[in-house]
Amino acid sequence: MIVGEQKPIEEISKMIAEYKTVLVMGCNTCIAVCHAGGEKEVGILASALRIKNKVEGREQNIEEASMERQCEREFVDELADKIKEADCVLSLACGVGPQTIVEFYPDTIVLPGINTTFYGMPKEQGFFVEFCGGCGNCVLDMTAGICPIVRCSKSMLNGPCGGSQEGRCEVNKDIDCGWQLIHDRLKAQGKLDFMDEILPPKDWSPARHGGPRKMVREDLKIDEKPEDEIEGITKEGEK
Amino acid sequence: MTEAQEKNIPDVSSDFEPKIVAFCCHYCSYAAADLAGSMRLDYPTNIKILKIPCTGKVDVLYLLRAFEDGADGVIVAGCEEGTCHFINGNIKAKKKVKYTKKILDDIGLGGDRLEMYNLSAAMGQKFADLAKEMTERIKKLGPSPVNSGA
Structure with a gap:
């Protein structure tokens, strides 16, 4: 799974300071298993931010939402209304989650609440080790x-x-x-x-050294659209 | 505005009565609180008890939500170490309390507003004492800024 850890609250707080309505958005897959950005961690961070705002006398609306996988459009679209209503989305997914939202909701400000660290496994509860470099x-x-x-x-x-x-x-x-x-x-x-x-x-060319990677599986594609057309559709943010 | 208010020093001489939520384990501190009552011991009425099956059930989110909803202080009271009815629920709670204290420090509320105690069901006196101790501590710290909107 992808392992990550939450950024310090102080850093997050500065990042979101200028926005009135912040949607803290979790992902219930990898990042929930490493206890950094699942539904529970969204609740904890949102609660901590609300208390911090009250302590510092700041008016800010902190909303919460989680989805099964922030890296898939089907799940992200389920929360489309909440995403559009928010002034910014604070994503607690790995680095893929925020970029998925950026891809499909180009007008939305998306901020990272997680430092994505590695592909690994929990050797025991609370102890994660890196096992794959992709x-x-x-x-x-x-x-x-x-x-x-x-x-x-x-x-x-x-x-x-x-x-x-x-x-x-x-x-x-x-x-x-x-x-x-x-x-x-x-x-x-x-x-x-x-x-x-x-x-x-x-x-090393199949690794990151060859630039951003893509994988195309013709057998899985439903529409026979050329690749550049698919990219064009996603950039317009149409469903 | 008084000098104490200007300097943001809590006014301990006021009639401030803190709201303190106590998450009490069914097998020890809840029974100890009951015993304190049976023994007719005096302890501050500021303590609002929430019975839980084991302090292992306490979660970081429960503790934060208590503060968010206006608690001035929170107590987690579990069995003495080594006597948990669920083997190590109180040890797990200890770690969660430590973690939550760090969050409370980070967000400016202060980890001192949260404390964990360990006691047995026979310790009615200790329950009364910890209730007094925590009430005094929170009175010194003053009302939670969450309530005052400072």
């Missing part, structure tokens, strides 16, 4: 299911480096050496010969 070219088959791109601090494809000591990374002793984990797991599986294979330099 590099667009997965090598987990060669590395015993442990990602060298994000779990090695240096994203080395042929590790470990000389900084690996007693299973710990030289960047920070609190970080497990990703390549030690890969080695140990390959050894347990009797596949240590994988370590002998030198992986060639990685093609």
Whole structure:
């Protein structure tokens, strides 16, 4: 899932200061699972902002709303009236949520309440770890299911480096050496010969290095509209 | 306007009677409050008790909503550590109270307006004492700015 954390209240408060009606809008998928921007967190932040406004004598209307997924138009459109009524939307979704609203509601001011941090999983309640870098070219088959791109601090494809000591990374002793984990797991599986294979330099073009990414699935498309026409429709904000 | 009001210092000599909401666990502090009554102990009537099945049920949102709706202070009263009927509900509550105190500090209301206490069902006297202590503390802090619209 996408992991994120709420921005400090002070920063949020300054961001929304000039708007009369603020819609705090949550997303009940990834960001709710990491307890940063789901329905409950929307309630907590909205309540805190309302109290802060009263303490500071500021007149501001703080509204609340949440949807199943802020990254899909169908769900965003369910709250169309609330979005249009608000002077600004404070999104508690990952970075995709605010931009989805911007895409379909071009006249709306959208502000981020979340710092999106990584793709990861909750190792235990309240403890999240990064597991995927979204590099667009997965090598987990060669590395015993442990990602060298994000779990090695240096994203080395042929590790470990000389900084690996007693299973710990030289960047920070609190970080497990990703390549030690890969080695140990390959050894347990009797596949240590994988370590002998030198992986060639990685093609980073499917990652962010090739610019903003797109994915087109012709089999899923309903209308046979060309891509530029689809983009044209979304920019006009028509339904 | 008095000098105290100009300097935004709470006027403790006034007749300010704080509204304090106490989230009390069914198994300990609620029974302790009952016992305090049976023992005919005096404690301030400022404390408004809300019975909950366990302090583990208390949520950050409950605490903030109490303040938003005008509470001058909030108490969370649970079992002594290690004696929770649901194993660790009071430990969870302790963490939520700590987290909420940080939010209250961040928004300028002050974390001191919220406190957690641990006591057993046999501690009628302790309940009366904590009620007095919290009432005195909130009287010193003055009315919540949420109510005064300061």
